[in-house]
Amino acid sequence: xxxxxxxxxxxxxxxxxxxxxxxxxxxxxxxxxxxxxxxxxxxxxxxxxxxxxxxxxxxxxxxxxxxxxxxxxxxxxxxxxxxxxxxxxxxxxxxxxxxxxxxxxxxxxxxxxxxxxxxxxxxxxxxxxxxxxxxxxxxxxxxxxxxxxxxxxxxxxxxxxxxxxxxxxxxxxxxxxxxxxxxxxxxxxxxxxxxxxx
Numbered sequence: 164x165x166x167x168x169x170x171x172x173x174x175x176x177x178x179x180x181x182x183x184x185x186x187x188x189x190x191x192x193x194x195x196x197x198x199x200x201x202x203x204x205x206x207x208x209x210x211x212x213x214x215x216x217x218x219x220x221x222x223x224x225x226x227x228x229x230x231x232x233x234x235x236x237x238x239x240x241x242x243x244x245x246x247x248x249x250x251x252x253x254x255x256x257x258x259x260x261x262x263x264x265x266x267x268x269x270x271x272x273x274x275x276x277x278x279x280x281x282x283x284x285x286x287x288x289x290x291x292x293x294x295x296x297x298x299x300x301x302x303x304x305x306x307x308x309x310x311x312x313x314x315x316x317x318x319x320x321x322x323x324x325x326x327x328x329x330x331x332x333x334x335x336x337x338x339x340x341x342x343x344x345x346x347x348x349x350x351x352x353x354x355x356x357x358x359x360x361x
Contacts, residue, residue, distance in 0.1 A: 243291035287315030
């Protein structure tokens with residue numbers, strides 16, 4: 164009888180060991196899958212600028228158009244609002260989004276503009292009113308069109324400008340690699356270039 168009890172106990176122990184081995188194997192496979200998913204995941208959600216849609220997705224090398232538009236509107240607005248009182252802050256903000264080469268050029272232009280404003284005792288302010296955004300896939304360029312209002316004690320002057328941007332995404336970060344600003348609201352897109360060749 165003791166032999167039967169001993170055999171039964173050994174069978175139960177073997178069954179439990181097999182169950183534990185299966186559980187440990189399943190956990191090892193689950194951990195391996197989670198590790199692979201963690202290292203292969205490239206999609207994160209980042210809210211970086213005011214006006215960016217709450218469901219914007221920024222990946223390692225790409226960003227949806229809504230997020231790109233929000234970044235470019237914020238950069239355009241900040242460039243337009245530069246004055247002697249806030250230019251240091253505006254330069255810090257712009258440095259986050261501009262490539263080093265473009266930032267150097269923009270920074271020098273901001274310094275020159277502020278110096279001119281101080282020399283002319285023009286201590287008013289300016290602001291940007293967004294009108295429209297467009298992306299030209301053929302040229303890989305973004306266009307932001309809007310009104311730049313300059314306000315001083317005497318009047319509010321409005322001028323239309325088009326801001327033309329080239330944008331890359333490097334390691335989840337939007338980087339503006341080129342800026343061209345020109346008066347008017349005629350975007351120099353593929354259609355405009357084709358019309359110029361006629």
